[in-house]
Every structure is written in C-alpha cells, then in structure tokens.
Amino acid sequence: MRIRARWMVALGLAGLLGFGCFAPLGDALAGESPGLAYFRQAKINWRQAEGQKLTIGLNKHPYTESLLPLIGEFEALTGIKVEYLILPENEYGAKLTADLSQQRGEFTVIMAGAMRNWGYVPPGWMVPLDDFLKNPKLTDPAWYKLEDFFPSLLAANRWNGKFATGTGEGPLWSIPVMSESYILAYRKDLFEQHRIQVPRTYEEMAEAARQVKQKAGIDGLVARGTANFPTIATGYLSGVKSYTDGNWAELDEKMNAQFTDSRVVKFSQIWTDMLRESGPANWANMTWYDGMETFAAGQAGMYPDCDFFAATYEDPKKSKVAGKVGYAMLPPGPAGTTYSGLFTWALGMSKATKNKEAAWLFIQWATAPRTLLNATVEYKNFNPSRISVMNDPRTQKVMGGWGNGEYLKTVQENLKTARIAWVPNPERPRLGDTWARALHEIYFKRLTAQQAMQRATDEINKIFTEIGLRK
16 A cells, blocks of 8 residues: 555545646646646656655644645656655654664655755764755756745855854755745734834833723733644744844854853843743743734734734634734844844755655756646645745735735745744754743743853753863
8 A cells, every 4th residue: 555545535536536727637637738738838747757756754834734646646747656654743854864874765756855854964863955956957047046045035045064153055955845934923903003103123012011901901922832842843943043142152163152242131031021921821831833822813913933824814614803913924023124034944855765756857847837826725734945936916816905915015025034034953852841941940030131141151051061062
C-alpha cells in the first residue's frame, strides 16, 4: 500500500476526482488539460524522469493540506510517482533528523526552511539548489521566475553555513512555499467605540491594553506564555528587534549570549508588565493556539502574533469577531521602524536522494506560480510566498476583505522589512526555552529583569561552552 493511501479518506472526492480548479485530474487523464498546458510552456522536458518514484516528508500543516489535492497533477505531468508521509511537527522533526543523519534517503523532498536548515546544512545532509536553477535542462528561469518570490523569503532560505551570521548569504537550500510575519490584530470595533488609539509605540500598546480592560471589560491583550521557545519567537522577539533598532542579536559571532543588553532588559520589563497588568490570568500557560482561540472568541482586545491567524478571525464559523478586527504593523522601536520576525516553510532536498532530477522537478512544480496560486485560492495556503500570487485578483478576492483591506496592505508592508529574527544556531529551541523561563521570572517578580537576563546569559554560555559551540 502506498504511504499516501492512508490519507485518501481525508482527501475525499477532491483527492479522488479533481486537483483544484485549474487542473482537474479527469481532464489530465482524458488529454491535455489547461493546467498541464500551462506547465508545458516551460522550455524543459517534464517527463525526463518518467517512471521514477519520490517519497515526500511532510509536516502536518495547512500548507501540506493545500498540496495533497494537487499531487495528481504532478504525476500526470511528469510520469513520476509520489508517495508521502505526514507527521505532527515533533514526530516529523525526529523522523526526518534520523533519516538525514543516517543518509538513508527515505525522504527525497522535505519540508525544511531557514531554522531547520541550520541543523541540516552543517553536517552536509541537504543539497544546495542553485545548480538545479541554473541547469537549462531542468529549469526555464524565464518561466519559473525566481525573482517573483518575496526577497525576504528567499534571503531566509540562503545561508553561508556559519553559525550566528550569514543569513541571506551563500547557497539557496530550500524554496519557500508559505510565510508568516507578525502583526497586531486588534478589535477595531472596541477601539473605535472607546476612542482607543491604535498603538504607535510599545508604551502606547501597554496603555491601549489598560484601556481595553477598563472600558470593555475583557483582557487588554493575549500573547504566548508557556516556558518554551515559541513564546519568544513571534510578538515578543519582533518587539525586541524593533526596540533595538534591528541591530541586536541574541548571540554574537563567538556564540556569546547577549540578553543583558539594556534595551532588551527594558523591553522585557515593558512586555511582562503589560501582560501582568492587562493580559490573561493564565498567560504563563498560553500557547499560540490558546491565544488565537481567545481572540477569536472576543475575549481579548489585541493579539500581537502570526498574520495568517486572520483566516480564523474572519471565518464566522470559527470566530465571534469576524468583520470586527483591524490589522496593523507591530509598533516600531525608537528609530521608527518595525522589524518583524519571519518564518517560512520551504521545500528542500536530502543529499541521500537518488533521484535528484525528479526531486527538483517536484520542487519546481510545487513552487511554480500556478501551483501556489491554486494552493492559496482553493486550499487556503496562507500567506503565499510569491508576489504575483499575493497580488492576483483571485487571492485578493479571498483575503482582500479581511479588515476591509487592512490585512493584505499590512502584510505586504511588513514583508519589506521582516526577516528571520534569530541568528543561525542549531540549539535555537534550547536557547529559546531558557529565554522564555527568564520572562517567567520577570512576570512573577521572582527576579528583576536585569537579574533574569543575566541568569539566562550565564546559562546559555555554559551550555554552549559544554557542547563546543562557544568560541
């Protein structure tokens, strides 16, 4: 039984009978469909690896759900058979690491991205993709349009292999398929009703949160709060980067922790004070999902976090605040610029892959403009990684009404300066866990902000010295 067979029930008729509005499987089987005709415009032979097989390793994610109904189109186009295994993120990471480290080649194409690349590139487990892009037998650059991807997303997937530096430099290790940056979702109806100003600084955000709690009787804001690295990764870290004018990093080039920077200490105090005074009583136990559900239930005035959570907020079947939400960039730092963090899943290739040309054809097909447009419009792959897909009228029809147009405008503006907020570090989760525990110490007033950040600095420096990362 093919690995994909276990997922056919979930796909239903969409998986059995059609693969999106652009390329139905029935048409592909009957003859040349409009969808396949689009791909044949590329000046390459899509069937040069006909008869080969690929196994795709996929994390359970909305992008994955948007890809599955389209795979039949690739098989019809190329004659390449595709199997796949989908696992929850923790299981996926463990199984993928085992496969890559032993170079078994079980997965030929993998869901990767900047932060995973930091662990997979140094040992030589991944294949750089530049040579495939430059090979005229495999890629028609005028058709593929690499320049159509948001530059910040391509930069996130380039790395020179040096820890604590080099993002945006060196080889391209994976091709982005979606993106998330971090913005402020706020209750526009309540802000207008109570004449609360959309915050332009973090001090104003704290004041807006107080006013929401006092005047509307709900939590002023929600944010991630569990004692592990996701709590750091979105709204908080974007705030730190903005507050330090984008020129601070958690590690210097010798892998020394930098948490005691006075600006980081001050921002951490502002953030935890704001949450203690105006946030939920259970902040220390809140995950991203808790925050999204709380905001969608109308129980909070602001949520500084993932942009594409808007898909939930604007769905009347899932949200009590549909049509009542405004979207804005997170407040800038003292220099007046917002430096949002950035995350992207991307498709890469295992070095152990035997059918590398077939693997590249899959990556190229999956990241082509038409495929990503179909994934976005038909199967809710938010946010798209290509500029043309973001600007397409069909995408605008789906997402353009969110916040009366504020959403798309905010995201596109945000992506101009958004970037990977972490510096390359294979122990990012461990570092982030330590950092999140420091925020708990401040929030619960067990330590001052300075003391908590000093303890986190000492702990990380000790760990990195013991494992040989600190120079």
